[in-house]
Amino acid sequence: xxxxxxxxxxxxxxxxxxxxxxxxxxxxxxxxxxxxxxxxxxxxxxxxxxxxxxxxxxxxxxxxxxxxxxxxxxxxxxxxxxxxxxxxxxxxxxxxxxxxxxxxxxxxxxxxxxxxxxxxxxxxxxxxxxxxxxxxxxxxxxxxxxxxxxxxxxxxxxxxxxxxxxxxxxxxxxxxxxxxxxxxxxxxxxxxxxxxxxxxxxxxxxxxxxxxxxxxxxxxxxxxxxxxxxxxxxxxxxxxxxxxxxxxxx
Amino acid sequence: xxxxxxxxxxxxxxxxxxxxxxxxxxxxxxxxxxxxxxxxxxxxxxxxxxxxxxxxxxxxxxxxxxxxxxxxxxxxxxxxxxxxxxxxxxxxxxxxxxxxxxxxxxxxxxxxxxxxxxxxxxxxxxxxxxxxxxxxxxxxxxxxxxxxxxxxxxxxxxxxxxxxxxxxxxxxxxxxxxxxxxxxxxxxxxxxxxxxxxxxxxxxxxxxxxxxxxxxxxxxxxxxxxxxxxxxxxxxxxxxxxxxxxxxxxxxxxxxxxxxxxxxxxxxxxxxxxxxxxxxxxxxxxxxxxxxxxxxxxxxxxxxxxxxxxxxxxxxxxxxxxxxxxxxxxxxxxxxxxxxxxxxxxxxxxxxxxxxxxxxxxxxxxxxxxxxxxxxxxxxxxxxxxxxxxxxxxxxxxxxxxxxxxxxxxxxxxxxxxxxxxxxxxxxxxxxxxxxxxxxxxxxxx
Numbered sequence: 001x002x003x004x005x006x007x008x009x010x011x012x013x014x015x016x017x018x019x020x021x022x023x024x025x026x027x028x029x030x031x032x033x034x035x036x037x038x039x040x041x042x043x044x045x046x047x048x049x050x051x052x053x054x055x056x057x058x059x060x061x062x063x064x065x066x067x068x069x070x071x072x073x074x075x076x077x078x079x080x081x082x083x084x085x086x087x088x089x090x091x092x093x094x095x096x097x098x099x100x101x102x103x104x105x106x107x108x109x110x111x112x113x114x115x116x117x118x119x120x121x122x123x124x125x126x127x128x129x130x131x132x133x134x135x136x137x138x139x140x141x142x143x144x145x146x147x148x149x150x151x152x153x154x155x156x157x158x159x160x161x162x163x164x165x166x167x168x169x170x171x172x173x174x175x176x177x178x179x180x181x182x183x184x185x186x187x188x189x190x191x192x193x194x195x196x197x198x199x200x201x202x203x204x205x206x207x208x209x210x211x212x213x214x215x216x217x218x219x220x221x222x223x224x225x226x227x228x229x230x231x232x233x234x235x236x237x238x239x240x241x242x243x244x245x246x247x248x249x250x
Numbered sequence: 251x252x253x254x255x256x257x258x259x260x261x262x263x264x265x266x267x268x269x270x271x272x273x274x275x276x277x278x279x280x281x282x283x284x285x286x287x288x289x290x291x292x293x294x295x296x297x298x299x300x301x302x303x304x305x306x307x308x309x310x311x312x313x314x315x316x317x318x319x320x321x322x323x324x325x326x327x328x329x330x331x332x333x334x335x336x337x338x339x340x341x342x343x344x345x346x347x348x349x350x351x352x353x354x355x356x357x358x359x360x361x362x363x364x365x366x367x368x369x370x371x372x373x374x375x376x377x378x379x380x381x382x383x384x385x386x387x388x389x390x391x392x393x394x395x396x397x398x399x400x401x402x403x404x405x406x407x408x409x410x411x412x413x414x415x416x417x418x419x420x421x422x423x424x425x426x427x428x429x430x431x432x433x434x435x436x437x438x439x440x441x442x443x444x445x446x447x448x449x450x451x452x453x454x455x456x457x458x459x460x461x462x463x464x465x466x467x468x469x470x471x472x473x474x475x476x477x478x479x480x481x482x483x484x485x486x487x488x489x490x491x492x493x494x495x496x497x498x499x500x501x502x503x504x505x506x507x508x509x510x511x512x513x514x515x516x517x518x519x520x521x522x523x524x525x526x527x528x529x530x531x532x533x534x535x536x537x538x539x540x541x542x543x544x545x546x547x548x549x550x551x552x553x554x555x556x557x558x559x560x561x562x563x564x565x566x567x568x569x570x571x572x573x574x575x576x577x578x579x580x581x582x583x584x585x586x587x588x589x590x591x592x593x594x595x596x597x598x599x600x601x602x603x604x605x606x607x608x609x610x611x612x613x614x615x616x617x618x619x620x621x622x623x624x625x626x627x628x629x630x631x632x633x634x635x636x637x638x639x640x641x642x643x644x645x646x647x648x649x650x651x652x653x654x655x656x657x658x659x660x661x662x663x664x665x666x667x668x669x670x671x672x673x674x675x676x677x678x679x680x681x682x683x684x685x686x687x688x689x690x691x692x693x694x695x696x
Contacts, residue, residue: 048652051644076654088649092667101663102653109654141667158653 001025002067002166002197007058009046016042018222019058024166027194031208032201033233034219035241040201041085043219044170047199048082049075062166076102077109079165083155083172090142095154098142099124099161106162127160131187148175156187167191168199173207185210205237220244262302267323269299272409275326280412281381281388290393294408297398304402313587313619314529314558319501324443324473326410327355327435338362338432339463339493341684349374350430351415356444356474358413367427372458373418374429377447380416388416391449395479395507401531403503407445407477414446414476417460421453421483428459428491428681433474434467435496441471448478452486454511459489459678466497466524473501480508482516484538489517491681493688496524498553505531512538512567519676520547521685522557523692529558529587536563536570536598544573546675548685550692552581552612560589563605565598565631574605577672579665580616581696591623594631603633610640610668612661662693 002024009017016039024030034040046053047060049072060067067075090098104114115123128138131153143151152172159167169188173181188211192198200211208216208230216232217224218241225244226232272295281287303319304311342348351374352362358376365374380388398405415431433446452458464474474496482488488508496502502525508516518532534543549557563572578586588607609618620637642664650660669689676682 050648050652071657072648072651073654073656073660076652082652084649084652088643088645090643090646090649090664090667092670093663097663098650098653098655101659102650102655105654105656105659162653 001063003059003061005059005061007046007060008056009042010054010056011042011052015056016222017046020219020222020224022217022224024197024199026197028215029192029198029200029211029213030215030217031213031233032199032217032219032224033203033205033236035244036203038219039222040203040219041170044082044168044199044201047168048072048080073105076162077106081159081162081164081167083152083159083167083169085171085174087143087146087151087155089144089146091144093142094138095140095142096121096124096138099138099158102158103161124157124161127157130190131157131160132183133157149177149180152176152180152184153187156184159191160187163191165195166197166199168201169211170201171203172200173202173204181207182210205233208233218244264320265299265302268406268409269295271326279410280378281385284381284385284389286389287381287392291409291411294398294405297405298402298409301402301405310560310589313589313621314527314556316527318527319473322441322471324441327357327442327444327472338434339465339495340430341428341461341681342430348427348430349425350432351376352432352434353413353415353446354434355436355442356412356433356446362432368429369423369425371420371423372425373416375416376413377411377416377449378413387418388449391451391479391481392447393479395481395509396477396505401505403475404477404505407447407475407505410443410445411447411477412445414448416449417458418451419453419456419458422455423453424457425459428461428678431460431462433462433464433476435465435472435474435500436468439470441473443473443475445475445477448476450478450480450488450490452482452488454483455485456483457487459681460491461681462490462492464492464494464496464502464524466495466500469497469499471499471501474503476504478504478506480506480516482508482510482514484511485513486511487515489678491517491519491676491678491685493521493685494524494528494530495688498524498526498555500525502528504529505533507533507535508543509535509537510541510543512540514538514541516543517677518543518545519685520559521673521688522547522549522551523688525555525557527556529560531560531562533562534564534572536565536567536572539567540569541567542571542573544675544677546573546575546672548576548669548672548689549578549586550669550689551578551584551586552696553584554582555584556586557584558587558589560587562591563593563603565592565594565601565603568597568599568601570598571602572604573675574607575672575675576607577669578607578609578618579612579669580609580618581612583613583615585617585619587619588637589621589623590635591625592633592635594624594626594628594633596627598628599630601628601631601633603631605635606637608638608640608668608671610642610665612642612665662690665693666690
């Protein structure tokens with residue numbers, strides 16, 4: 001279980017998160033929607049452990065542990081996974097190398113035997129196929145020269161291989177056409193399980209047609225201002241965010 | 251390079267101990283009975299006596315200060331037993347044999363060396379032996395490419411030259427296996443100096459790959475002052491690779507001068523991780539038309555290491571191609587210097603020159619000085635150069651950590667990927683893989 005309590009955070013002295021309370025139980029899919037600048041990406045980066053945020057108040061408890069005390073790699077080892085809005089390009093590091101090093105780091109942490117090259121290749125080929133990705137994408141450098149859709153598929157592949165306990169999907173729909181969106185969403189849905197929680201962060205309701213959440217929250221100006229079921233997303237799509245103090249809906 | 255070292259009247263203080271040693275030892279040096287060699291040595295001695303070690307007042311030594319040498323008095327290394335040498339570095343797979351010459355503290359070691367597997371007609375022997383068995387061949391080549399005039403360390407090497415490898419690949423012969431040259435310094439109790447001279451002569455259409463290993467098994471201060479002269483005849487290809495992993499108290503200097511004939515090709519790649527202070531000078535002259543040269547390297551330094559790379563590509567004839575790709579990782583308070591000069595002489599039309607030096611600074615106190623220099627006297631040429639300085643990409647680092655990769659390993663992967671771009675310039679696959687492994691070892695060893 002993930003418990004976010006009264007979380008306040010600043011970036012360069014400016015308060016971005018102003019007291020977030022959110023509890024996510026195993027198996028639940030929560031969606032956070034909100035206008036630009038509401039603090040959605042700050043929340044996702046902060047949960048994954050990126051530097052540059054000062055937490056001024058509050059706590060995040062992850063299966064009984066203080067998440068905010070952990071290094072990013074410890075969080076990943078404990079099952080936290082952030083699907084990046086803008087996946088990073090890493091020239092010179094092959095996608096397979098990256099995935100294999102990451103998977104074996106996690107396996108080592110969990111006390112499991114590391115996979116050898118053959119075992120890894122077998123596993124990754126299966127997952128690649130399921131996501132409609134070419135083997136060629138595995139050989140290329142991480143995200144280098146990938147289209148927007150390929151980058152997002154690559155994030156899905158990493159998630160499928162690393163099998164996190166808590167996945168945060170940050171604007172996974174951005175830059176995807178409808179076909180790519182469907183493939184990525186199917187990949188995510190395939191990972192839904194009673195043990196796995198997800199936090200889907202999105203500006204648009206569109207993604208939630210494919211990844212149907214159990215709970216929807218509206219984040220505005222650093223606070224959750226409304227929570228509801230999946231019907232809340234539909235309402236937002238109709239009325240926009242202007243009821244929540246945002247002056248734009250684009 | 252038109253650097254002028256002005257004579258300062260009386261012998262510079264720094265030169266005096268070396269001149270005294272030379273005057274005392276000259277009769278005992280190999281080939282001492284050869285008049286032409288005695289004359290060559292005397293020229294080196296006199297030039298060094300005149301100019302001494304370079305100082306930062308000399309333009310080409312602006313960023314590399316040799317003052318640390320003043321405090322140490324180096325004696326010529328004396329032959330030592332091979333104590334403590336169990337395994338010698340190699341690019342070959344474990345257990346594989348191949349042609350190899352081994353020099354310990356500058357002296358040829360026959361027992362550890364082998365010429366097995368060389369094609370007929372190829373000569374691989376020590377210079378000291380060659381001065382006895384084929385002095386005329388040596389006289390034809392020695393000192394022809396590396397002139398002491400404006401190069402103080404070449405002058406010093408010329409005076410003291412004692413031994414080193416001589417490789418002669420005659421016309422039309424291709425040597426498939428890399429020829430390995432291993433220079434080991436044992437560095438005893440007192441600071442010692444070696445001045446090896448390498449001669450590589452490739453006849454018309456010949457092909458050969460040479461890999462130099464420079465390693466130190468001691469912990470004391472020593473001075474290795476290498477000079478290599480490489481003759482690449484028309485249609486010939488010489489690939490000349492070097493890895494320098496000497497101890498962190500060593501001073502390592504090398505000057506490699508190559509001349510390339512029509513349609514000839516010369517590759518030079520230097521991987522540096524060792525020595526307290528090192529300077530590698532590479533001077534490649536495209537003396538025939540349609541010739542090419544690839545001069546590249548990777549340097550990885552930390553602690554208080556200083557690593558200087560100074561290249562000079564001389565396009566003397568039309569249709570020449572040169573390519574330089576250097577990459578370095580600099581940590582702690584280490585400092586690296588890159589000076590790259592490309593000269594395009596009048597008439598060297600259709601020259602294509604490319605040069606890049608990219609440095610990665612891994613700490614706030616690391617330093618890189620990059621100085622490209624183009625001097626072009628022909629009007630139909632394509633020449634470009636570039637230098638970049640960067641830090642590890644924090645976004646990439648976070649991305650990797652967010653996937654569970656530990657910080658140190660993520661850094662290693664990123665540094666390795668960065669350096670790989672230079673190492674990929676190595677045409678020989680065996681050497682490329684061996685050098686990549688050495689580079690990975692450096693990253694893992696901190």
